[in-house]
Amino acid sequence: MWIAILSSREVKRGRPYRVQRMGEDMVFWRDGDGKIMALRNYCPHRQALLSQGKVVNGLIQCPYHGFEFDGAGNVVHVPAMGRSQKPPSYLKAKSYTLYEQYGIVWMWYGPGQPEAPPKFFDDLKDLEAYAEYWETWNISFLRAVENQLDGFHLPFVHYNTIGRGNRTLINGVALKQIDDITFVWHAAAERDVGQKPKVRLD
Ligand code: FES
Structure with a gap:
């Protein structure tokens, strides 16, 4: 099932953004094209918080040993191994399937992969402006x-x-x-x- 989890404007270019949703600690960022990405917030190497790292060339860089991950959770670069060597494929961070439109970020929650984008309100698609408001209620x-x-x-x-x-x-x-x-x-x-x-x- 698709669940709306964020407003698009919460995730800025060049900066990791930490969020907890559906019991998961996640880090969001935007790649070089501005596309939104999300991984589980714990580096698969030594469990450092990726949200405390940096966005480097559209990848998220772990703050501990500098491993760089793409949005699918693959390690793209291990600095200690040098650029000439391929990083090990067994080190993989958990990734999330996202969809962004109308200023909203949805996450796919549940088994398998989605067959279609999330449903939106047809009569709202052409709206040129709308307001957002949120506050935390300490309730179910x-x-x-x-x-x-x-x-x-x-x-x-x-x-x-x-x-x-x-x-x-x-x-x-x-x-x-x-x-x-x-x-x-x-x-x-x-x-x-x-x-x-x-x-x-x-
Ligand atoms: S803990 Fe992330 S690179 Fe080592």
Whole structure:
């Protein structure tokens, strides 16, 4: 499954960027063409943190003995062996399959390799600008998802902003399954003047 894990602008050219996602300690960087790369953050030689190294010619250079790795995790250069010798192929860092578009970086999480790029919202593809915002909530991610789907709290918790108008009666909720990972959720709030809420929404 594809999981959106970063905003593109977090990973700058010429600088390693350390991130923990899905329980993995990872280092990100951009190669010479600006393409995003990621490896497990531990050098397969002596476990130094690659994120404390440098980006050299589009490769990540370990801070301990200077081994250089490409985005597939291969050792491309071992300084102590000199440029004339081929590095050993058995030393390999764990790499990750990434996809970057619309200012978002996705990571493939799970067995095998993806058959297609991640799905995006077709109606958002042509947007010229959008805003990002993030903050850390010290809760299970399920609580955050639940909160986003819960419109019933708006007139109480957010009564003077997005929930203003005392619209406490909820029509719906209507749920439409599009495919195995996409659904549309819709509810309509209105003032309670004694009417019954509609179960179905058109
Ligand atoms: S620990 Fe990374 S090159 Fe030795």
